[in-house]
Amino acid sequence: MRVPARFLPVPAVLAASALLTGCFATTEATGTGTGGGERLRVAMMQPPRSGLSPLSDDAFKLSRWSTAETLVKLDADGDAEPALATGWKQAGRAWTFTLREGVTFHDGTELTAEAVVRSLTKAATASPKPRILDGVELTVRAKDAGTVVVTTAEEDPLVPQRLSSPQLSILAAKAYRGKRVDPVGTGTGPFELTEVNGTSSAALDRYDDYWGGTAKAPGIDVTFVPDGTARAAALRSGEADIVEAVPVSQAALLDEELITEVPMPRTNTLYLNTEKGAFKDPALRAAAREAIDAESIVKGVYEGRADVAEGLLGPALPWAADLREPVSRAKAGDPDGRTVTIGTFTDRAELPEVAAALQQQLQKAGFTVKLEVREYANIESDALAGAFDAFILSRATVLDSGDPAAYLYSDFASDGSFNIPQLADPAVDKALHKAGTTPTGDARRRAVVDAEATVLATDAAVPMLHERVIQGDAADVAGAAHDPRERELVTLDTHVK
Numbered sequence: 001m002r003v004p005a006r007f008l009p010v011p012a013v014l015a016a017s018a019l020l021t022g023c024f025a026t027t028e029a030t031g032t033g034t035g036g037g038e039r040l041r042v043a044m045m046q047p048p049r050s051g052l053s054p055l056s057d058d059a060f061k062l063s064r065w066s067t068a069e070t071l072v073k074l075d076a077d078g079d080a081e082p083a084l085a086t087g088w089k090q091a092g093r094a095w096t097f098t099l100r101e102g103v104t105f106h107d108g109t110e111l112t113a114e115a116v117v118r119s120l121t122k123a124a125t126a127s128p129k130p131r132i133l134d135g136v137e138l139t140v141r142a143k144d145a146g147t148v149v150v151t152t153a154e155e156d157p158l159v160p161q162r163l164s165s166p167q168l169s170i171l172a173a174k175a176y177r178g179k180r181v182d183p184v185g186t187g188t189g190p191f192e193l194t195e196v197n198g199t200s201s202a203a204l205d206r207y208d209d210y211w212g213g214t215a216k217a218p219g220i221d222v223t224f225v226p227d228g229t230a231r232a233a234a235l236r237s238g239e240a241d242i243v244e245a246v247p248v249s250q251a252a253l254l255d256e257e258l259i260t261e262v263p264m265p266r267t268n269t270l271y272l273n274t275e276k277g278a279f280k281d282p283a284l285r286a287a288a289r290e291a292i293d294a295e296s297i298v299k300g301v302y303e304g305r306a307d308v309a310e311g312l313l314g315p316a317l318p319w320a321a322d323l324r325e326p327v328s329r330a331k332a333g334d335p336d337g338r339t340v341t342i343g344t345f346t347d348r349a350e351l352p353e354v355a356a357a358l359q360q361q362l363q364k365a366g367f368t369v370k371l372e373v374r375e376y377a378n379i380e381s382d383a384l385a386g387a388f389d390a391f392i393l394s395r396a397t398v399l400d401s402g403d404p405a406a407y408l409y410s411d412f413a414s415d416g417s418f419n420i421p422q423l424a425d426p427a428v429d430k431a432l433h434k435a436g437t438t439p440t441g442d443a444r445r446r447a448v449v450d451a452e453a454t455v456l457a458t459d460a461a462v463p464m465l466h467e468r469v470i471q472g473d474a475a476d477v478a479g480a481a482h483d484p485r486e487r488e489l490v491t492l493d494t495h496v497k
Contacts, residue, residue, distance in 0.1 A: 037216070037217060037218060037495055037496055038217075038218075038496040039217065039218055039219040039220060039221050040217045040219070040220045040221070040241050040242060040477070040490055040494060040495070040496065041221050041223070041239070041240050041241045041242070042065075042220055042221070042222045042223070042240065042241065042242045042243075042244075042489070042490065043222075043223055043225045043231045043234050043235070043239075043240040043242070043243045043244070044061065044222055044223070044224050044225065044244055045224075045225070045226060045228070045231065045244055045245040045347060045348070046224070046226065046347050046376060046377075047199035047200070047224040047226065047377070048061065048196070048198075048199055048202075048224070049376075049377050049380075050180070051180055051182075051196070052183050052184075052193070052196055052202070053180050053181045053182075053183070054068055054123075054166065054167055054168075054169045054171065054181055054183060055122070055123060055126050055130055055167060055181055056167070057167075059130075059165070059166035059167040059169060060166050060486060060487065061202075061222075062166060062169060062183055062187065062193070063166035063169070063487045063488070064244075064486070064487065064488060064489035064490065065189075065191055065193070065202075065204055065220055065222065065489070065490055066189040066190050066191050066215070066488075066490055066491055066492070067106075067183065067187040067189045067191045067192065067193045067204055068166065068169035068170075068171060068183055068187040068188070068189060069083055069084050069169060069170065069187065069188045069189050070083055070084065070163060070164050070165065070166065070168055070169055070170065071083060071084045071085040071097055071099075071116065071163045071164075071168075071170065072085060072088075072160045072161070072163045072164040073164050074161065074164050074402040074485070074487075078161070078398065078402030078403060079402075080160035080161050080163075080164060082100070083100075083164075084099065084100050084103060084111060084116075084170055084188065085097040085098060085099055085100065085163075086098050086099070086100050088160055090159075092155055093151050093152050093153070093154065093155050093156070094149050094150070094151045095149070095150045095151075095159045095160070096143065096147060096148070096149050096150075097116075097147065097148050097149075097150065097163075098146060098147055099111060099112070099113060099116065099146045099147065099148065100211065101146065102211050103188055103211045104188070104209055104211070105171070105172035105186055105187065105188055106172070106185045106186060106187055106188070106192040106193075106207055107172050107174060107185050107186060109172050109173065111170065111188060112142075112145055112146075113142035113143065113144065113145055113146060113147060113148045114142055114145075115170060115171075115172065115173065116140065116142075116148045116170055117140045117141060117142050117148060118173060118176060119168070119169065119170045119171055119175075119176075120138070120140040120148075120150070120163075120168060120170075121139075121140055122176055122181065123167060123168050124137075124138045124139070124140070128417050129417060130165060130167035130168060130400075131167075131400060131406070131410040131416075131417050131418055132162050132165040132167060132168065132400040132401055132406055133162070134406070134409050134410045134413065134415070134416055134417050134418075135409055135413060135415065135416075135433075135436065136152060136153075136156065136162070137152060137153035137154075138150060138151070138152050138153075139151050150163070154437065155437070156436075156437070157437070157438070157439045157440050157444075158401060158403055158405070158406070158436070158440070161401040161402050161403050162400075162401050162406070164401065164402065165400040165401060166487060167400065169183075169187070170188065171183060171186040171187060172185075172186040172187075174186055184196060188210075188211070189207065189210065190206065190207055190210040190212065190213070190214070190215040190491075190492050191204040191205065191206060191207060191215060191219065191220055191490070192204060192205050192206075192207040199224055200223070200224060201221070201222055201223045201224065202222040202224075203219065203220070203221055203222070204219055204220040204222070205218070205219045206218050206219055210492075212492060213492055214492075215491075215492050215494075215495075216479065216492065216493055216494065216495035217490070217494055217495040217496070220490055223240070226346065226347050226375065227349075228245070228246070228247035228249070228250060228348075228349035229247070229249075229250060229349070231243045231244075231245070231246065231247075231250075231472075232246050232247065232250035232251075232253060232254060232472065235254060235258060235472040235474065236253065236254060238474070240472075240474070241473070241474045241476075241477050241496060242471070242472070242473055242474070242477060242480050242489065242490070242494075243471065243472035243473075244471055244489065245348070245469075245470070245471075246259065246470040246471065246472045247348075247349035247350060247470075248301075248302045248303050248305045248306075248350060248470065249303070249349060249350070250349075251303075251305065251470055252303070254472060255475075257475070258472050258473060258474065258475065259470060259471070259472055260469070260470075260471050260473065260482045261305065261468050261469065261470050262468060262469040262471075262482050262483075262484050263307070263314070263315050263316050263466070263468050263469075263484065264316055264396075264466075264467055264468055264469045264484040264485075264486070265313070265314060265316035265317060265396060265397045265398045265404075265466075265484060265485065266314075266316075266394055266395065266396045266397065266466065266467040267309060267312055267313075267314055267394075267395055267397055267463050267464075267465070267466050267467075268306070268309075268350075268351075268354065268392070268393075268394050268395075268463075268464050268465045268466070268467060269309075269312065269392070269393055269395055269461050269462065269463050269464060270288070270292065270342075270358065270390055270391075270392055270461070270462040270464060271390060271391045271392075271393060271411075271420040271421045271460065271461050272285045272288060272389070272390050272421055272459060272460055272461070272462065273386055273388065273389050273390065273391075273420075273421060273422055274421050274422055274423050274424075274425075274458065274460050275386055275422035275424075276386065276422075277340065277389040278335075278338040278339070278340050278367075278389055279340065279389055279390065281333065282330040282458070282459060283330055283331060283332060283333025284333050284335060284338065285330070285458075285459035285460070286329055286330045286331060286332040286333065286459055287332040287333055287334070287335050287365060287366070287367075288340075288362060288365070288367070288390070288459075288462065289329070289332075289459050289462045290332045290365070291361050291362050291364065291365035291367075292358065292361055292362075292462055292464060293361055294308050294309060294464040294465055295308050296357070297354055297357050297358075297464060297465060298465050300357065301350050301353045301354055301357060302350060302465065302467075305468055305470065306465045306466060306467050306468060307465060307466045307468075308464075308465055309463035309464055309465050309466055310324065310463075311324055311449075311452055311453075311456065311463060312397060312404075312408070312452050312455065312456070312461065312463045313397055313404055313448075313449070313452060314397070314466030315466060316397075316398075316466070316484055317397070317398070317404065319445050320404075320445075320448075320449055320452070323445060323446055323449040324449055324452075324453070325453065327453050327456045327457050328457060329456070329457055329459055330459060334366065335362075335365060335366035335367040336366060337366060337367070337368055338366075338367055338368065339367070339368040339369075339370065340362070340367055340368070340369055340370070340389035340390060341369075341370045341371070341372055341388050341389050341390070342355055342358060342359065342362075342369060342370070342371055342372070342388065342389065342390045342391065342392060343371075343372045343373070343374075343379055343382065343383055343387070343388035343390070343391045343392070344371075344372075344373055344379075344391065344392035344393070345373065345374060345375060345376040345379050345380075346373060346374065346375055346376075347375060347376045348394050351373075351392055351394060352373050354392055354464070355371050355373060355392055356371070358392070359371055372388065383420050384418065384419075384420060386420075386422045391420050393420065394467060395407070395411070396485070396486065398485060402485070403440075403444075403448075404448055404452075405432070405435040405436045405444070405447075405448050405451070406436075408432055408435065408448070408451050408452065408455065409432045409435075409436055411461070412425075412428055412432065412455045412460065412461070413428070413429055413432050414428075414429050421460035421461060423455075423458060423460045425454075425458055425460075427454055428451075428454050428455055428458065431447075431450055431451040431454040431455075432451050432454075434447050434450070434451070435447040435448045435450070435451040469482065469483075469484055469486070474496075476496055476497045477494070477495075477496055477497070478493070478494070478495055478496075478497050479491060479493035479494040479495060480494050481494070
């Protein structure tokens with residue numbers, strides 16, 4: 001039985017706080033630009049997975065610290081707007097981007113078309129590719145010193161949105177000299193990454209020659225704190241100024257004025273292995289779907305701070321609910337004691353509890369259920385290889401492009417790079433291709449929802465709930481971003497008052 005956070009013993013809370021003592025030491029400002037004050041102390045949930053390489057999910061850390069930037073960024077509606085590129089135009093399969101003048105990398109070199117070609121080509125030829133490029137053949141060439149041409153194998157209406165992905169950040173030449181991409185001192189943002197201490201911490205200093213102005217904070221000190229209780233304790237004790245991903249179990253222990261809760265395009269989904277094991281049988285996948293009581297999980301695990309899922313796309317994309325229609329699915333079969341193993345990870349504090357709840361629900365339906373829970377860095381490769389019968393994942397549905405078609409392709413296409421359910425369904429592939437090639441607007445939204453329905457009809461994924469961002473900001477912090485897409489956190493305006 002779950003113990004509500006407000007009833008946790010005080011010694012446990014104090015122990016979590018003690019773990020962080022000394023981890024957030026404040027450094028005096030040393031920059032020459034305007035805006036002195038204290039450095040920002042930030043507690044992040046997940047440690048780097050790939051040495052902060054922008055070709056991995058670590059790219060979103062670089063984006064949240066405002067150190068690496070892309071040609072394009074997204075507005076609140078998910079539409080493309082200028083960043084390192086000031087404008088663009090399409091001619092069939094080719095898109096021409098005009099680069100912003102006066103931009104320098106943190107090592108002092110200038111942003112040029114050659115630099116853009118180098119970064120985007122490195123991403124386009126990486127193995128594995130950044131997931132935003134799943135199914136996309138992309139080449140880049142310099143038209144002149146301030147213009148690049150991006151060409152795709154097929155006409156792609158989403159090229160500008162794709163180029164907003166943090167995994168397609170533009171870095172200086174020295175970032176690519178070693179075996180891995182090194183973001184230290186090679187970005188273009190208002191903060192320069194100066195130090196990375198493995199998976200424990202990172203430091204950034206204000207970059208006073210930033211093209212967009214001078215940051216108000218002199219720097220950022222980041223500590224990676226996978227334990228959610230410890231992150232919350234760091235905010236409560238004053239050890240941290242900004243804490244990302246406060247677990248719902250800890251929210252009740254914090255002053256409500258320090259918490260911001262934002263609906264986000266993130267779905268908590270049970271992926272079922274369609275290639276082998278019990279869930280290769282559509283009838284047993286249907287039995288699992290029917291056994292799941294998502295409402296009880298929302299109430300019991302998330303304490304009501306989440307929304308029960310009606311589909312893969314949640315309330316952060318309100319148009320999906322307006323277009324969604326009932327889905328025809330297979331009839332449930334008899335589990336007859338079949339043994340299944342469910343995997344998940346500890347980095348998101350609620351997921352082990354979700355796994356325990358699902359174990360009870362599926363066992364009640366007639367399955368025998370084993371659980372395997374590890375840190376994400378130690379379980380991702382097995383999940384992608386299909387090592388589990390089922391996997392619980394908290395998945396951002398518009399993280400990369402602002403458009404859910406990319407997420408659907410990545411997770412459910414036959415050649416998708418994040419295809420945990422090992423799904424290979426021609427009808428799904430056809431629907432995903434249509435969604436990805438339909439021009440932006442109402443027609444594309446309709447195609448996306450049709451693709452969602454085709455995926456749901458296979459029962460390869462059972463959406464359970466849509467999460468909300470719970471972020472903690474100290475009372476004296478101003479200007480912290482509260483971004484449902486988890487791309488921004490510390491900006492030019494973020495500072496300690």
